[in-house]
Amino acid sequence: MRATLGLIEESGLDQVTVRDAAERVGVSSGAPFRHFEDRAALMAAVAEEVQGRCRAEIDAELRRIRGDDPVERFRAMGVAYLRWALRNPTHFEITVTPRLYEFEETVALTRIRQEIAAQARGFLEEAQRRGMLRNIDLRVAFYAGRALVYGLARLAIDGHLSRWGVAKISLEVLDSFMAGYLHWKPGRRRKRQRK
Amino acid sequence: MRATLGLIEESGLDQVTVRDAAERVGVSSGAPFRHFEDRAALMAAVAEEVQGRCRAEIDAELRRIRGDDPVERFRAMGVAYLRWALRNPTHFEITVTPRLYEFEETVALTRIRQEIAAQARGFLEEAQRRGMLRNIDLRVAFYAGRALVYGLARLAIDGHLSRWGVAKISLEVLDSFMAGYLHWKPGRRRKRQRK
DNA sequence: ACCTGAACACCGTTCAAGT
DNA sequence: ACCTGAACACCGTTCAAGT
Numbered sequence: 001m002r003a004t005l006g007l008i009e010e011s012g013l014d015q016v017t018v019r020d021a022a023e024r025v026g027v028s029s030g031a032p033f034r035h036f037e038d039r040a041a042l043m044a045a046v047a048e049e050v051q052g053r054c055r056a057e058i059d060a061e062l063r064r065i066r067g068d069d070p071v072e073r074f075r076a077m078g079v080a081y082l083r084w085a086l087r088n089p090t091h092f093e094i095t096v097t098p099r100l101y102e103f104e105e106t107v108a109l110t111r112i113r114q115e116i117a118a119q120a121r122g123f124l125e126e127a128q129r130r131g132m133l134r135n136i137d138l139r140v141a142f143y144a145g146r147a148l149v150y151g152l153a154r155l156a157i158d159g160h161l162s163r164w165g166v167a168k169i170s171l172e173v174l175d176s177f178m179a180g181y182l183h184w185k186p187g188r189r190r191k192r193q194r195k
Numbered sequence: 196m197r198a199t200l201g202l203i204e205e206s207g208l209d210q211v212t213v214r215d216a217a218e219r220v221g222v223s224s225g226a227p228f229r230h231f232e233d234r235a236a237l238m239a240a241v242a243e244e245v246q247g248r249c250r251a252e253i254d255a256e257l258r259r260i261r262g263d264d265p266v267e268r269f270r271a272m273g274v275a276y277l278r279w280a281l282r283n284p285t286h287f288e289i290t291v292t293p294r295l296y297e298f299e300e301t302v303a304l305t306r307i308r309q310e311i312a313a314q315a316r317g318f319l320e321e322a323q324r325r326g327m328l329r330n331i332d333l334r335v336a337f338y339a340g341r342a343l344v345y346g347l348a349r350l351a352i353d354g355h356l357s358r359w360g361v362a363k364i365s366l367e368v369l370d371s372f373m374a375g376y377l378h379w380k381p382g383r384r385r386k387r388q389r390k
Numbered sequence: 391a392c393c394t395g396a397a398c399a400c401c402g403t404t405c406a407a408g409t
Numbered sequence: 410a411c412c413t414g415a416a417c418a419c420c421g422t423t424c425a426a427g428t
Binding site: 017018019029030033038039 | 419420421422423424
């Protein structure tokens with residue numbers, strides 16, 4: 001798995017070969033199939049590992065937030081997810097690309113992903129309960145946010161944007177969405193002076 | 196090309212094989228390479244054809260609009276693009292997936308795509324000139340709309356949504372974005388208020 | 391318990407030879 | 410001008426045989 005992940009990072013998802021991974025570990029071409037049913041299973045295992053890291057980065061970002069503004073937390077999840085995806089394009093790709101393995105068969109991976117989605121949605125629901133959102137269909141709003149972040153990551157990773165400044169403008173777009181669509185105003189608490 | 200496109204529609208992008216396509220045309224496995232430099236070139240050619248159809252659907256949708264509301268036109272482009280992508284997932288996929296061929300080398304394809312983007316952006320600019328938009332950074336707003344539509348299509352096509360009702364809710368999200376983010380009101384055709 | 395290494399089916403791709 | 414069909418390199422995958 002480590003070898004596979006290394007190869008993916010170095011050469012991209014499309015170039016990686018079970019044989020190469022085996023060779024990197026110094027083992028024969030058939031050996032991996034004693035540990036993984038097939039190539040898809042290997043990919044799924046790597047994807048799960050990597051999705052776990054994504055989860056960890058989101059958690060880290062959430063931990064940095066003081067106060068209890070659920071919309072701020074919602075935003076933080078988007079920021080962390082987006083940053084993670086842009087910094088680790090191949091990692092993002094392996095977790096979301098269906099051709100590599102069957103989503104339905106990777107229970108753990110799917111669970112992590114659903115937890116992340118549920119958590120983000122939970123923040124939005126809490127915000128609504130507290131009357132912090134404009135009058136809005138929550139299902140639609142959540143979907144919009146999700147599509148926006150996913151689209152930003154995908155546009156960059158699919159190579160539809162000039163490589164420079166993508167991260168910066170992506171975060172700008174996210175904040176523009178937070179302000180313009182959700183009507184969220186950042187509290188003064190999170191302003192930290194920096195020099 | 197026709198055979199390739201047929202196979203893609205039937206079995207998906209990942210299953211299609213130059214050999215299969217050749218067989219379908221009743222020709223030997225090496226024959227296609229007399230017409231296309233390699234598999235990538237064949238894919239690029241199919242992608243170009245398909246991107247042209249997308250363009251045509253957008254044009255058709257634009258033609259149905261009366262009046263001259265540029266924001267309505269902007270929306271129509273999004274609607275047409277989204278509908279096209281959701282109805283022809285494999286077509287969408289082949290036009291946007293970088294692993295299949297080099298974007299840089301498919302000049303015609305890239306041009307169509309850029310024209311579409313430029314046209315959409317043009318509508319937004321016109322709207323801004325006419326004072327139909329709230330105070331907004333156009334670059335960011337356009338990027339947001341693009342990411343949203345792309346994200347909606349991608350989420351569905353990558354299989355991250357339950358298959359049912361995807362089209363409906365996607366269009367809801369788009370309209371929610373038009374109203375909630377751009378502050379666009381569908382309004383009557385011959386409205387002209389401007390204060 | 392784990393690996394080897396030959397084998398198989400399948401691909402993309404090439405190319406001398408055919409029509 | 411276009412195609413054939415054998416060949417090559419490369420894959421994923423299997424499996425009898427080894428340690």
